Amino acid sequence: xxxxxxxxxxxxxxxxxxxxxxxxxxxxxxxxxxxxxxxxxxxxxxxxxxxxxxxxxxxxxxxxxxxxxxxxxxxxxxxxxxxxxxxxxxxxxxxxxxxxxxxxxxxxxxxxxxxxxxxxxxxxxxxxxxxxxxxxxxxxxxxxxxxxxxxxxxxxxxxxxxxxxxxxxxxxxxxxxxxxxxxxxxxxxxxxxxxxxxxxxxxxxxxxxxxxxxxxxxxxxxxxxxxxxxxxxxxxxxxxxxxxxxxxxxxxxxxxxxxxxxxxxxxxxxxxxxxxxxxxxxxxxxxxxxxxxxxxxxxxxxxxxxxxxxxxxxxxxxxxxxxxxxxxxxxxxxxxxxxxxxxxxxxxxxxxxxxxxxxxxxxxxxxxxxxxxxxxxx
Numbered sequence: 001x002x003x004x005x006x007x008x009x010x011x012x013x014x015x016x017x018x019x020x021x022x023x024x025x026x027x028x029x030x031x032x033x034x035x036x037x038x039x040x041x042x043x044x045x046x047x048x049x050x051x052x053x054x055x056x057x058x059x060x061x062x063x064x065x066x067x068x069x070x071x072x073x074x075x076x077x078x079x080x081x082x083x084x085x086x087x088x089x090x091x092x093x094x095x096x097x098x099x100x101x102x103x104x105x106x107x108x109x110x111x112x113x114x115x116x117x118x119x120x121x122x123x124x125x126x127x128x129x130x131x132x133x134x135x136x137x138x139x140x141x142x143x144x145x146x147x148x149x150x151x152x153x154x155x156x157x158x159x160x161x162x163x164x165x166x167x168x169x170x171x172x173x174x175x176x177x178x179x180x181x182x183x184x185x186x187x188x189x190x191x192x193x194x195x196x197x198x199x200x201x202x203x204x205x206x207x208x209x210x211x212x213x214x215x216x217x218x219x220x221x222x223x224x225x226x227x228x229x230x231x232x233x234x235x236x237x238x239x240x241x242x243x244x245x246x247x248x249x250x251x252x253x254x255x256x257x258x259x260x261x262x263x264x265x266x267x268x269x270x271x272x273x274x275x276x277x278x279x280x281x282x283x284x285x286x287x288x289x290x291x292x293x294x295x296x297x298x299x300x301x302x303x304x305x306x307x308x309x310x311x312x313x314x315x316x317x318x319x320x321x322x323x324x325x326x327x328x329x330x331x332x333x334x335x336x337x338x339x340x341x342x343x344x345x346x347x348x349x350x351x352x353x354x355x356x357x358x359x360x361x362x363x364x365x366x367x368x369x370x371x372x373x374x375x376x377x378x
Contacts (some may be wrong), residue, residue, distance in 0.1 A: 065196030
């Protein structure tokens with residue numbers, strides 16, 4: 001699922017959309033407790049039975065579960081399958097999706113598994129929506145083919161939101177004609193989505209049941225228990241760990257060859273790789289692909305002789321996603337008290353130079369220089 005496909009689905013969550021339908025929504029209000037978790041509210045409700053104001057709130061929440069950056073907040077997990085055998089996790093979600101949430105037993109079974117493993121100690125709301133998008137048929141130029149029948153894409157969208165006391169601060173009390181602090185009594189579903197999922201994913205204008213999309217509000221701390229419940233997989237490396245592993249690989253391998261030019265070469269080559277893979281923003285590099293990248297970026301053959309050992313030590317069996325290895329949008333230079341950010345497409349204007357035995361960061365100034373709003377070149 002690429003970024004354009006993600007945006008296309010997210011755009012559908014709006015009122016009066018003839019190409020999009022939410023059949024029903026199942027929600028459970030969960031109060032973790034010892035020895036037994038309480039579920040004071042559970043309901044499976046047709047979308048039309050919600051009031052318009054409630055629908056607007058749900059639509060806003062659902063869009064948040066599809067927000068963020070692929071490879072960071074949003075991760076795809078493929079269902080692992082043995083030859084000739086079906087995947088039980090995949091079958092569970094597939095069956096629930098086909099049921100349109102009409103089977104209460106299927107809904108409560110998944111909900112109870114989530115509650116037992118999601119790791120939340122605070123009150124929260126688990127919501128699962130049965131959705132359908134009527135996908136327009138496009139020609140080779142990306143235009144909708146007139147009078148063509150749209151293709152239905154049916155999917156589940158799940159969200160977990162924290163529930164807490166309201167805190168609206170001061171309010172006007174007409175009985176006393178004063179501004180007063182409102183007493184916090186009502187429980188409020190916070191709009192921020194903590195975790196979410198979508199099954200199946202939307203790819204190549206249709207459903208791909210081999211994968212699940214997982215959302216987290218804390219990309220550095222993915223919810224291992226929830227991921228295990230949904231697809232039977234361990235959580236992939238968080239984006240910051242991938243970045244750290246890549247940085248460690250470069251530093252350990254390049255050593256005295258490490259330079260600003262090498263980093264700029266890596267940045268440019270990774271940017272080019274991403275542009276050549278428009279169908280998947282979160283594609284990963286194999287060990288061989290990584291070796292070619294580093295060699296083509298300027299690390300010497302002598303240093304590359306150590307590549308395999310250094311890679312195994314710094315990266316191990318994981319494959320790093322290109323979007324998380326290095327920031328391709330800008331060149332960020334930091335030193336004590338100084339930070340310089342340069343857009344990636346003009347990073348070639350930055351270089352280092354030794355003058356009188358001291359290293360300097362040199363920035364080419366050709367068209368203008370503005371300091372604190374003052375034009376220095378006229």
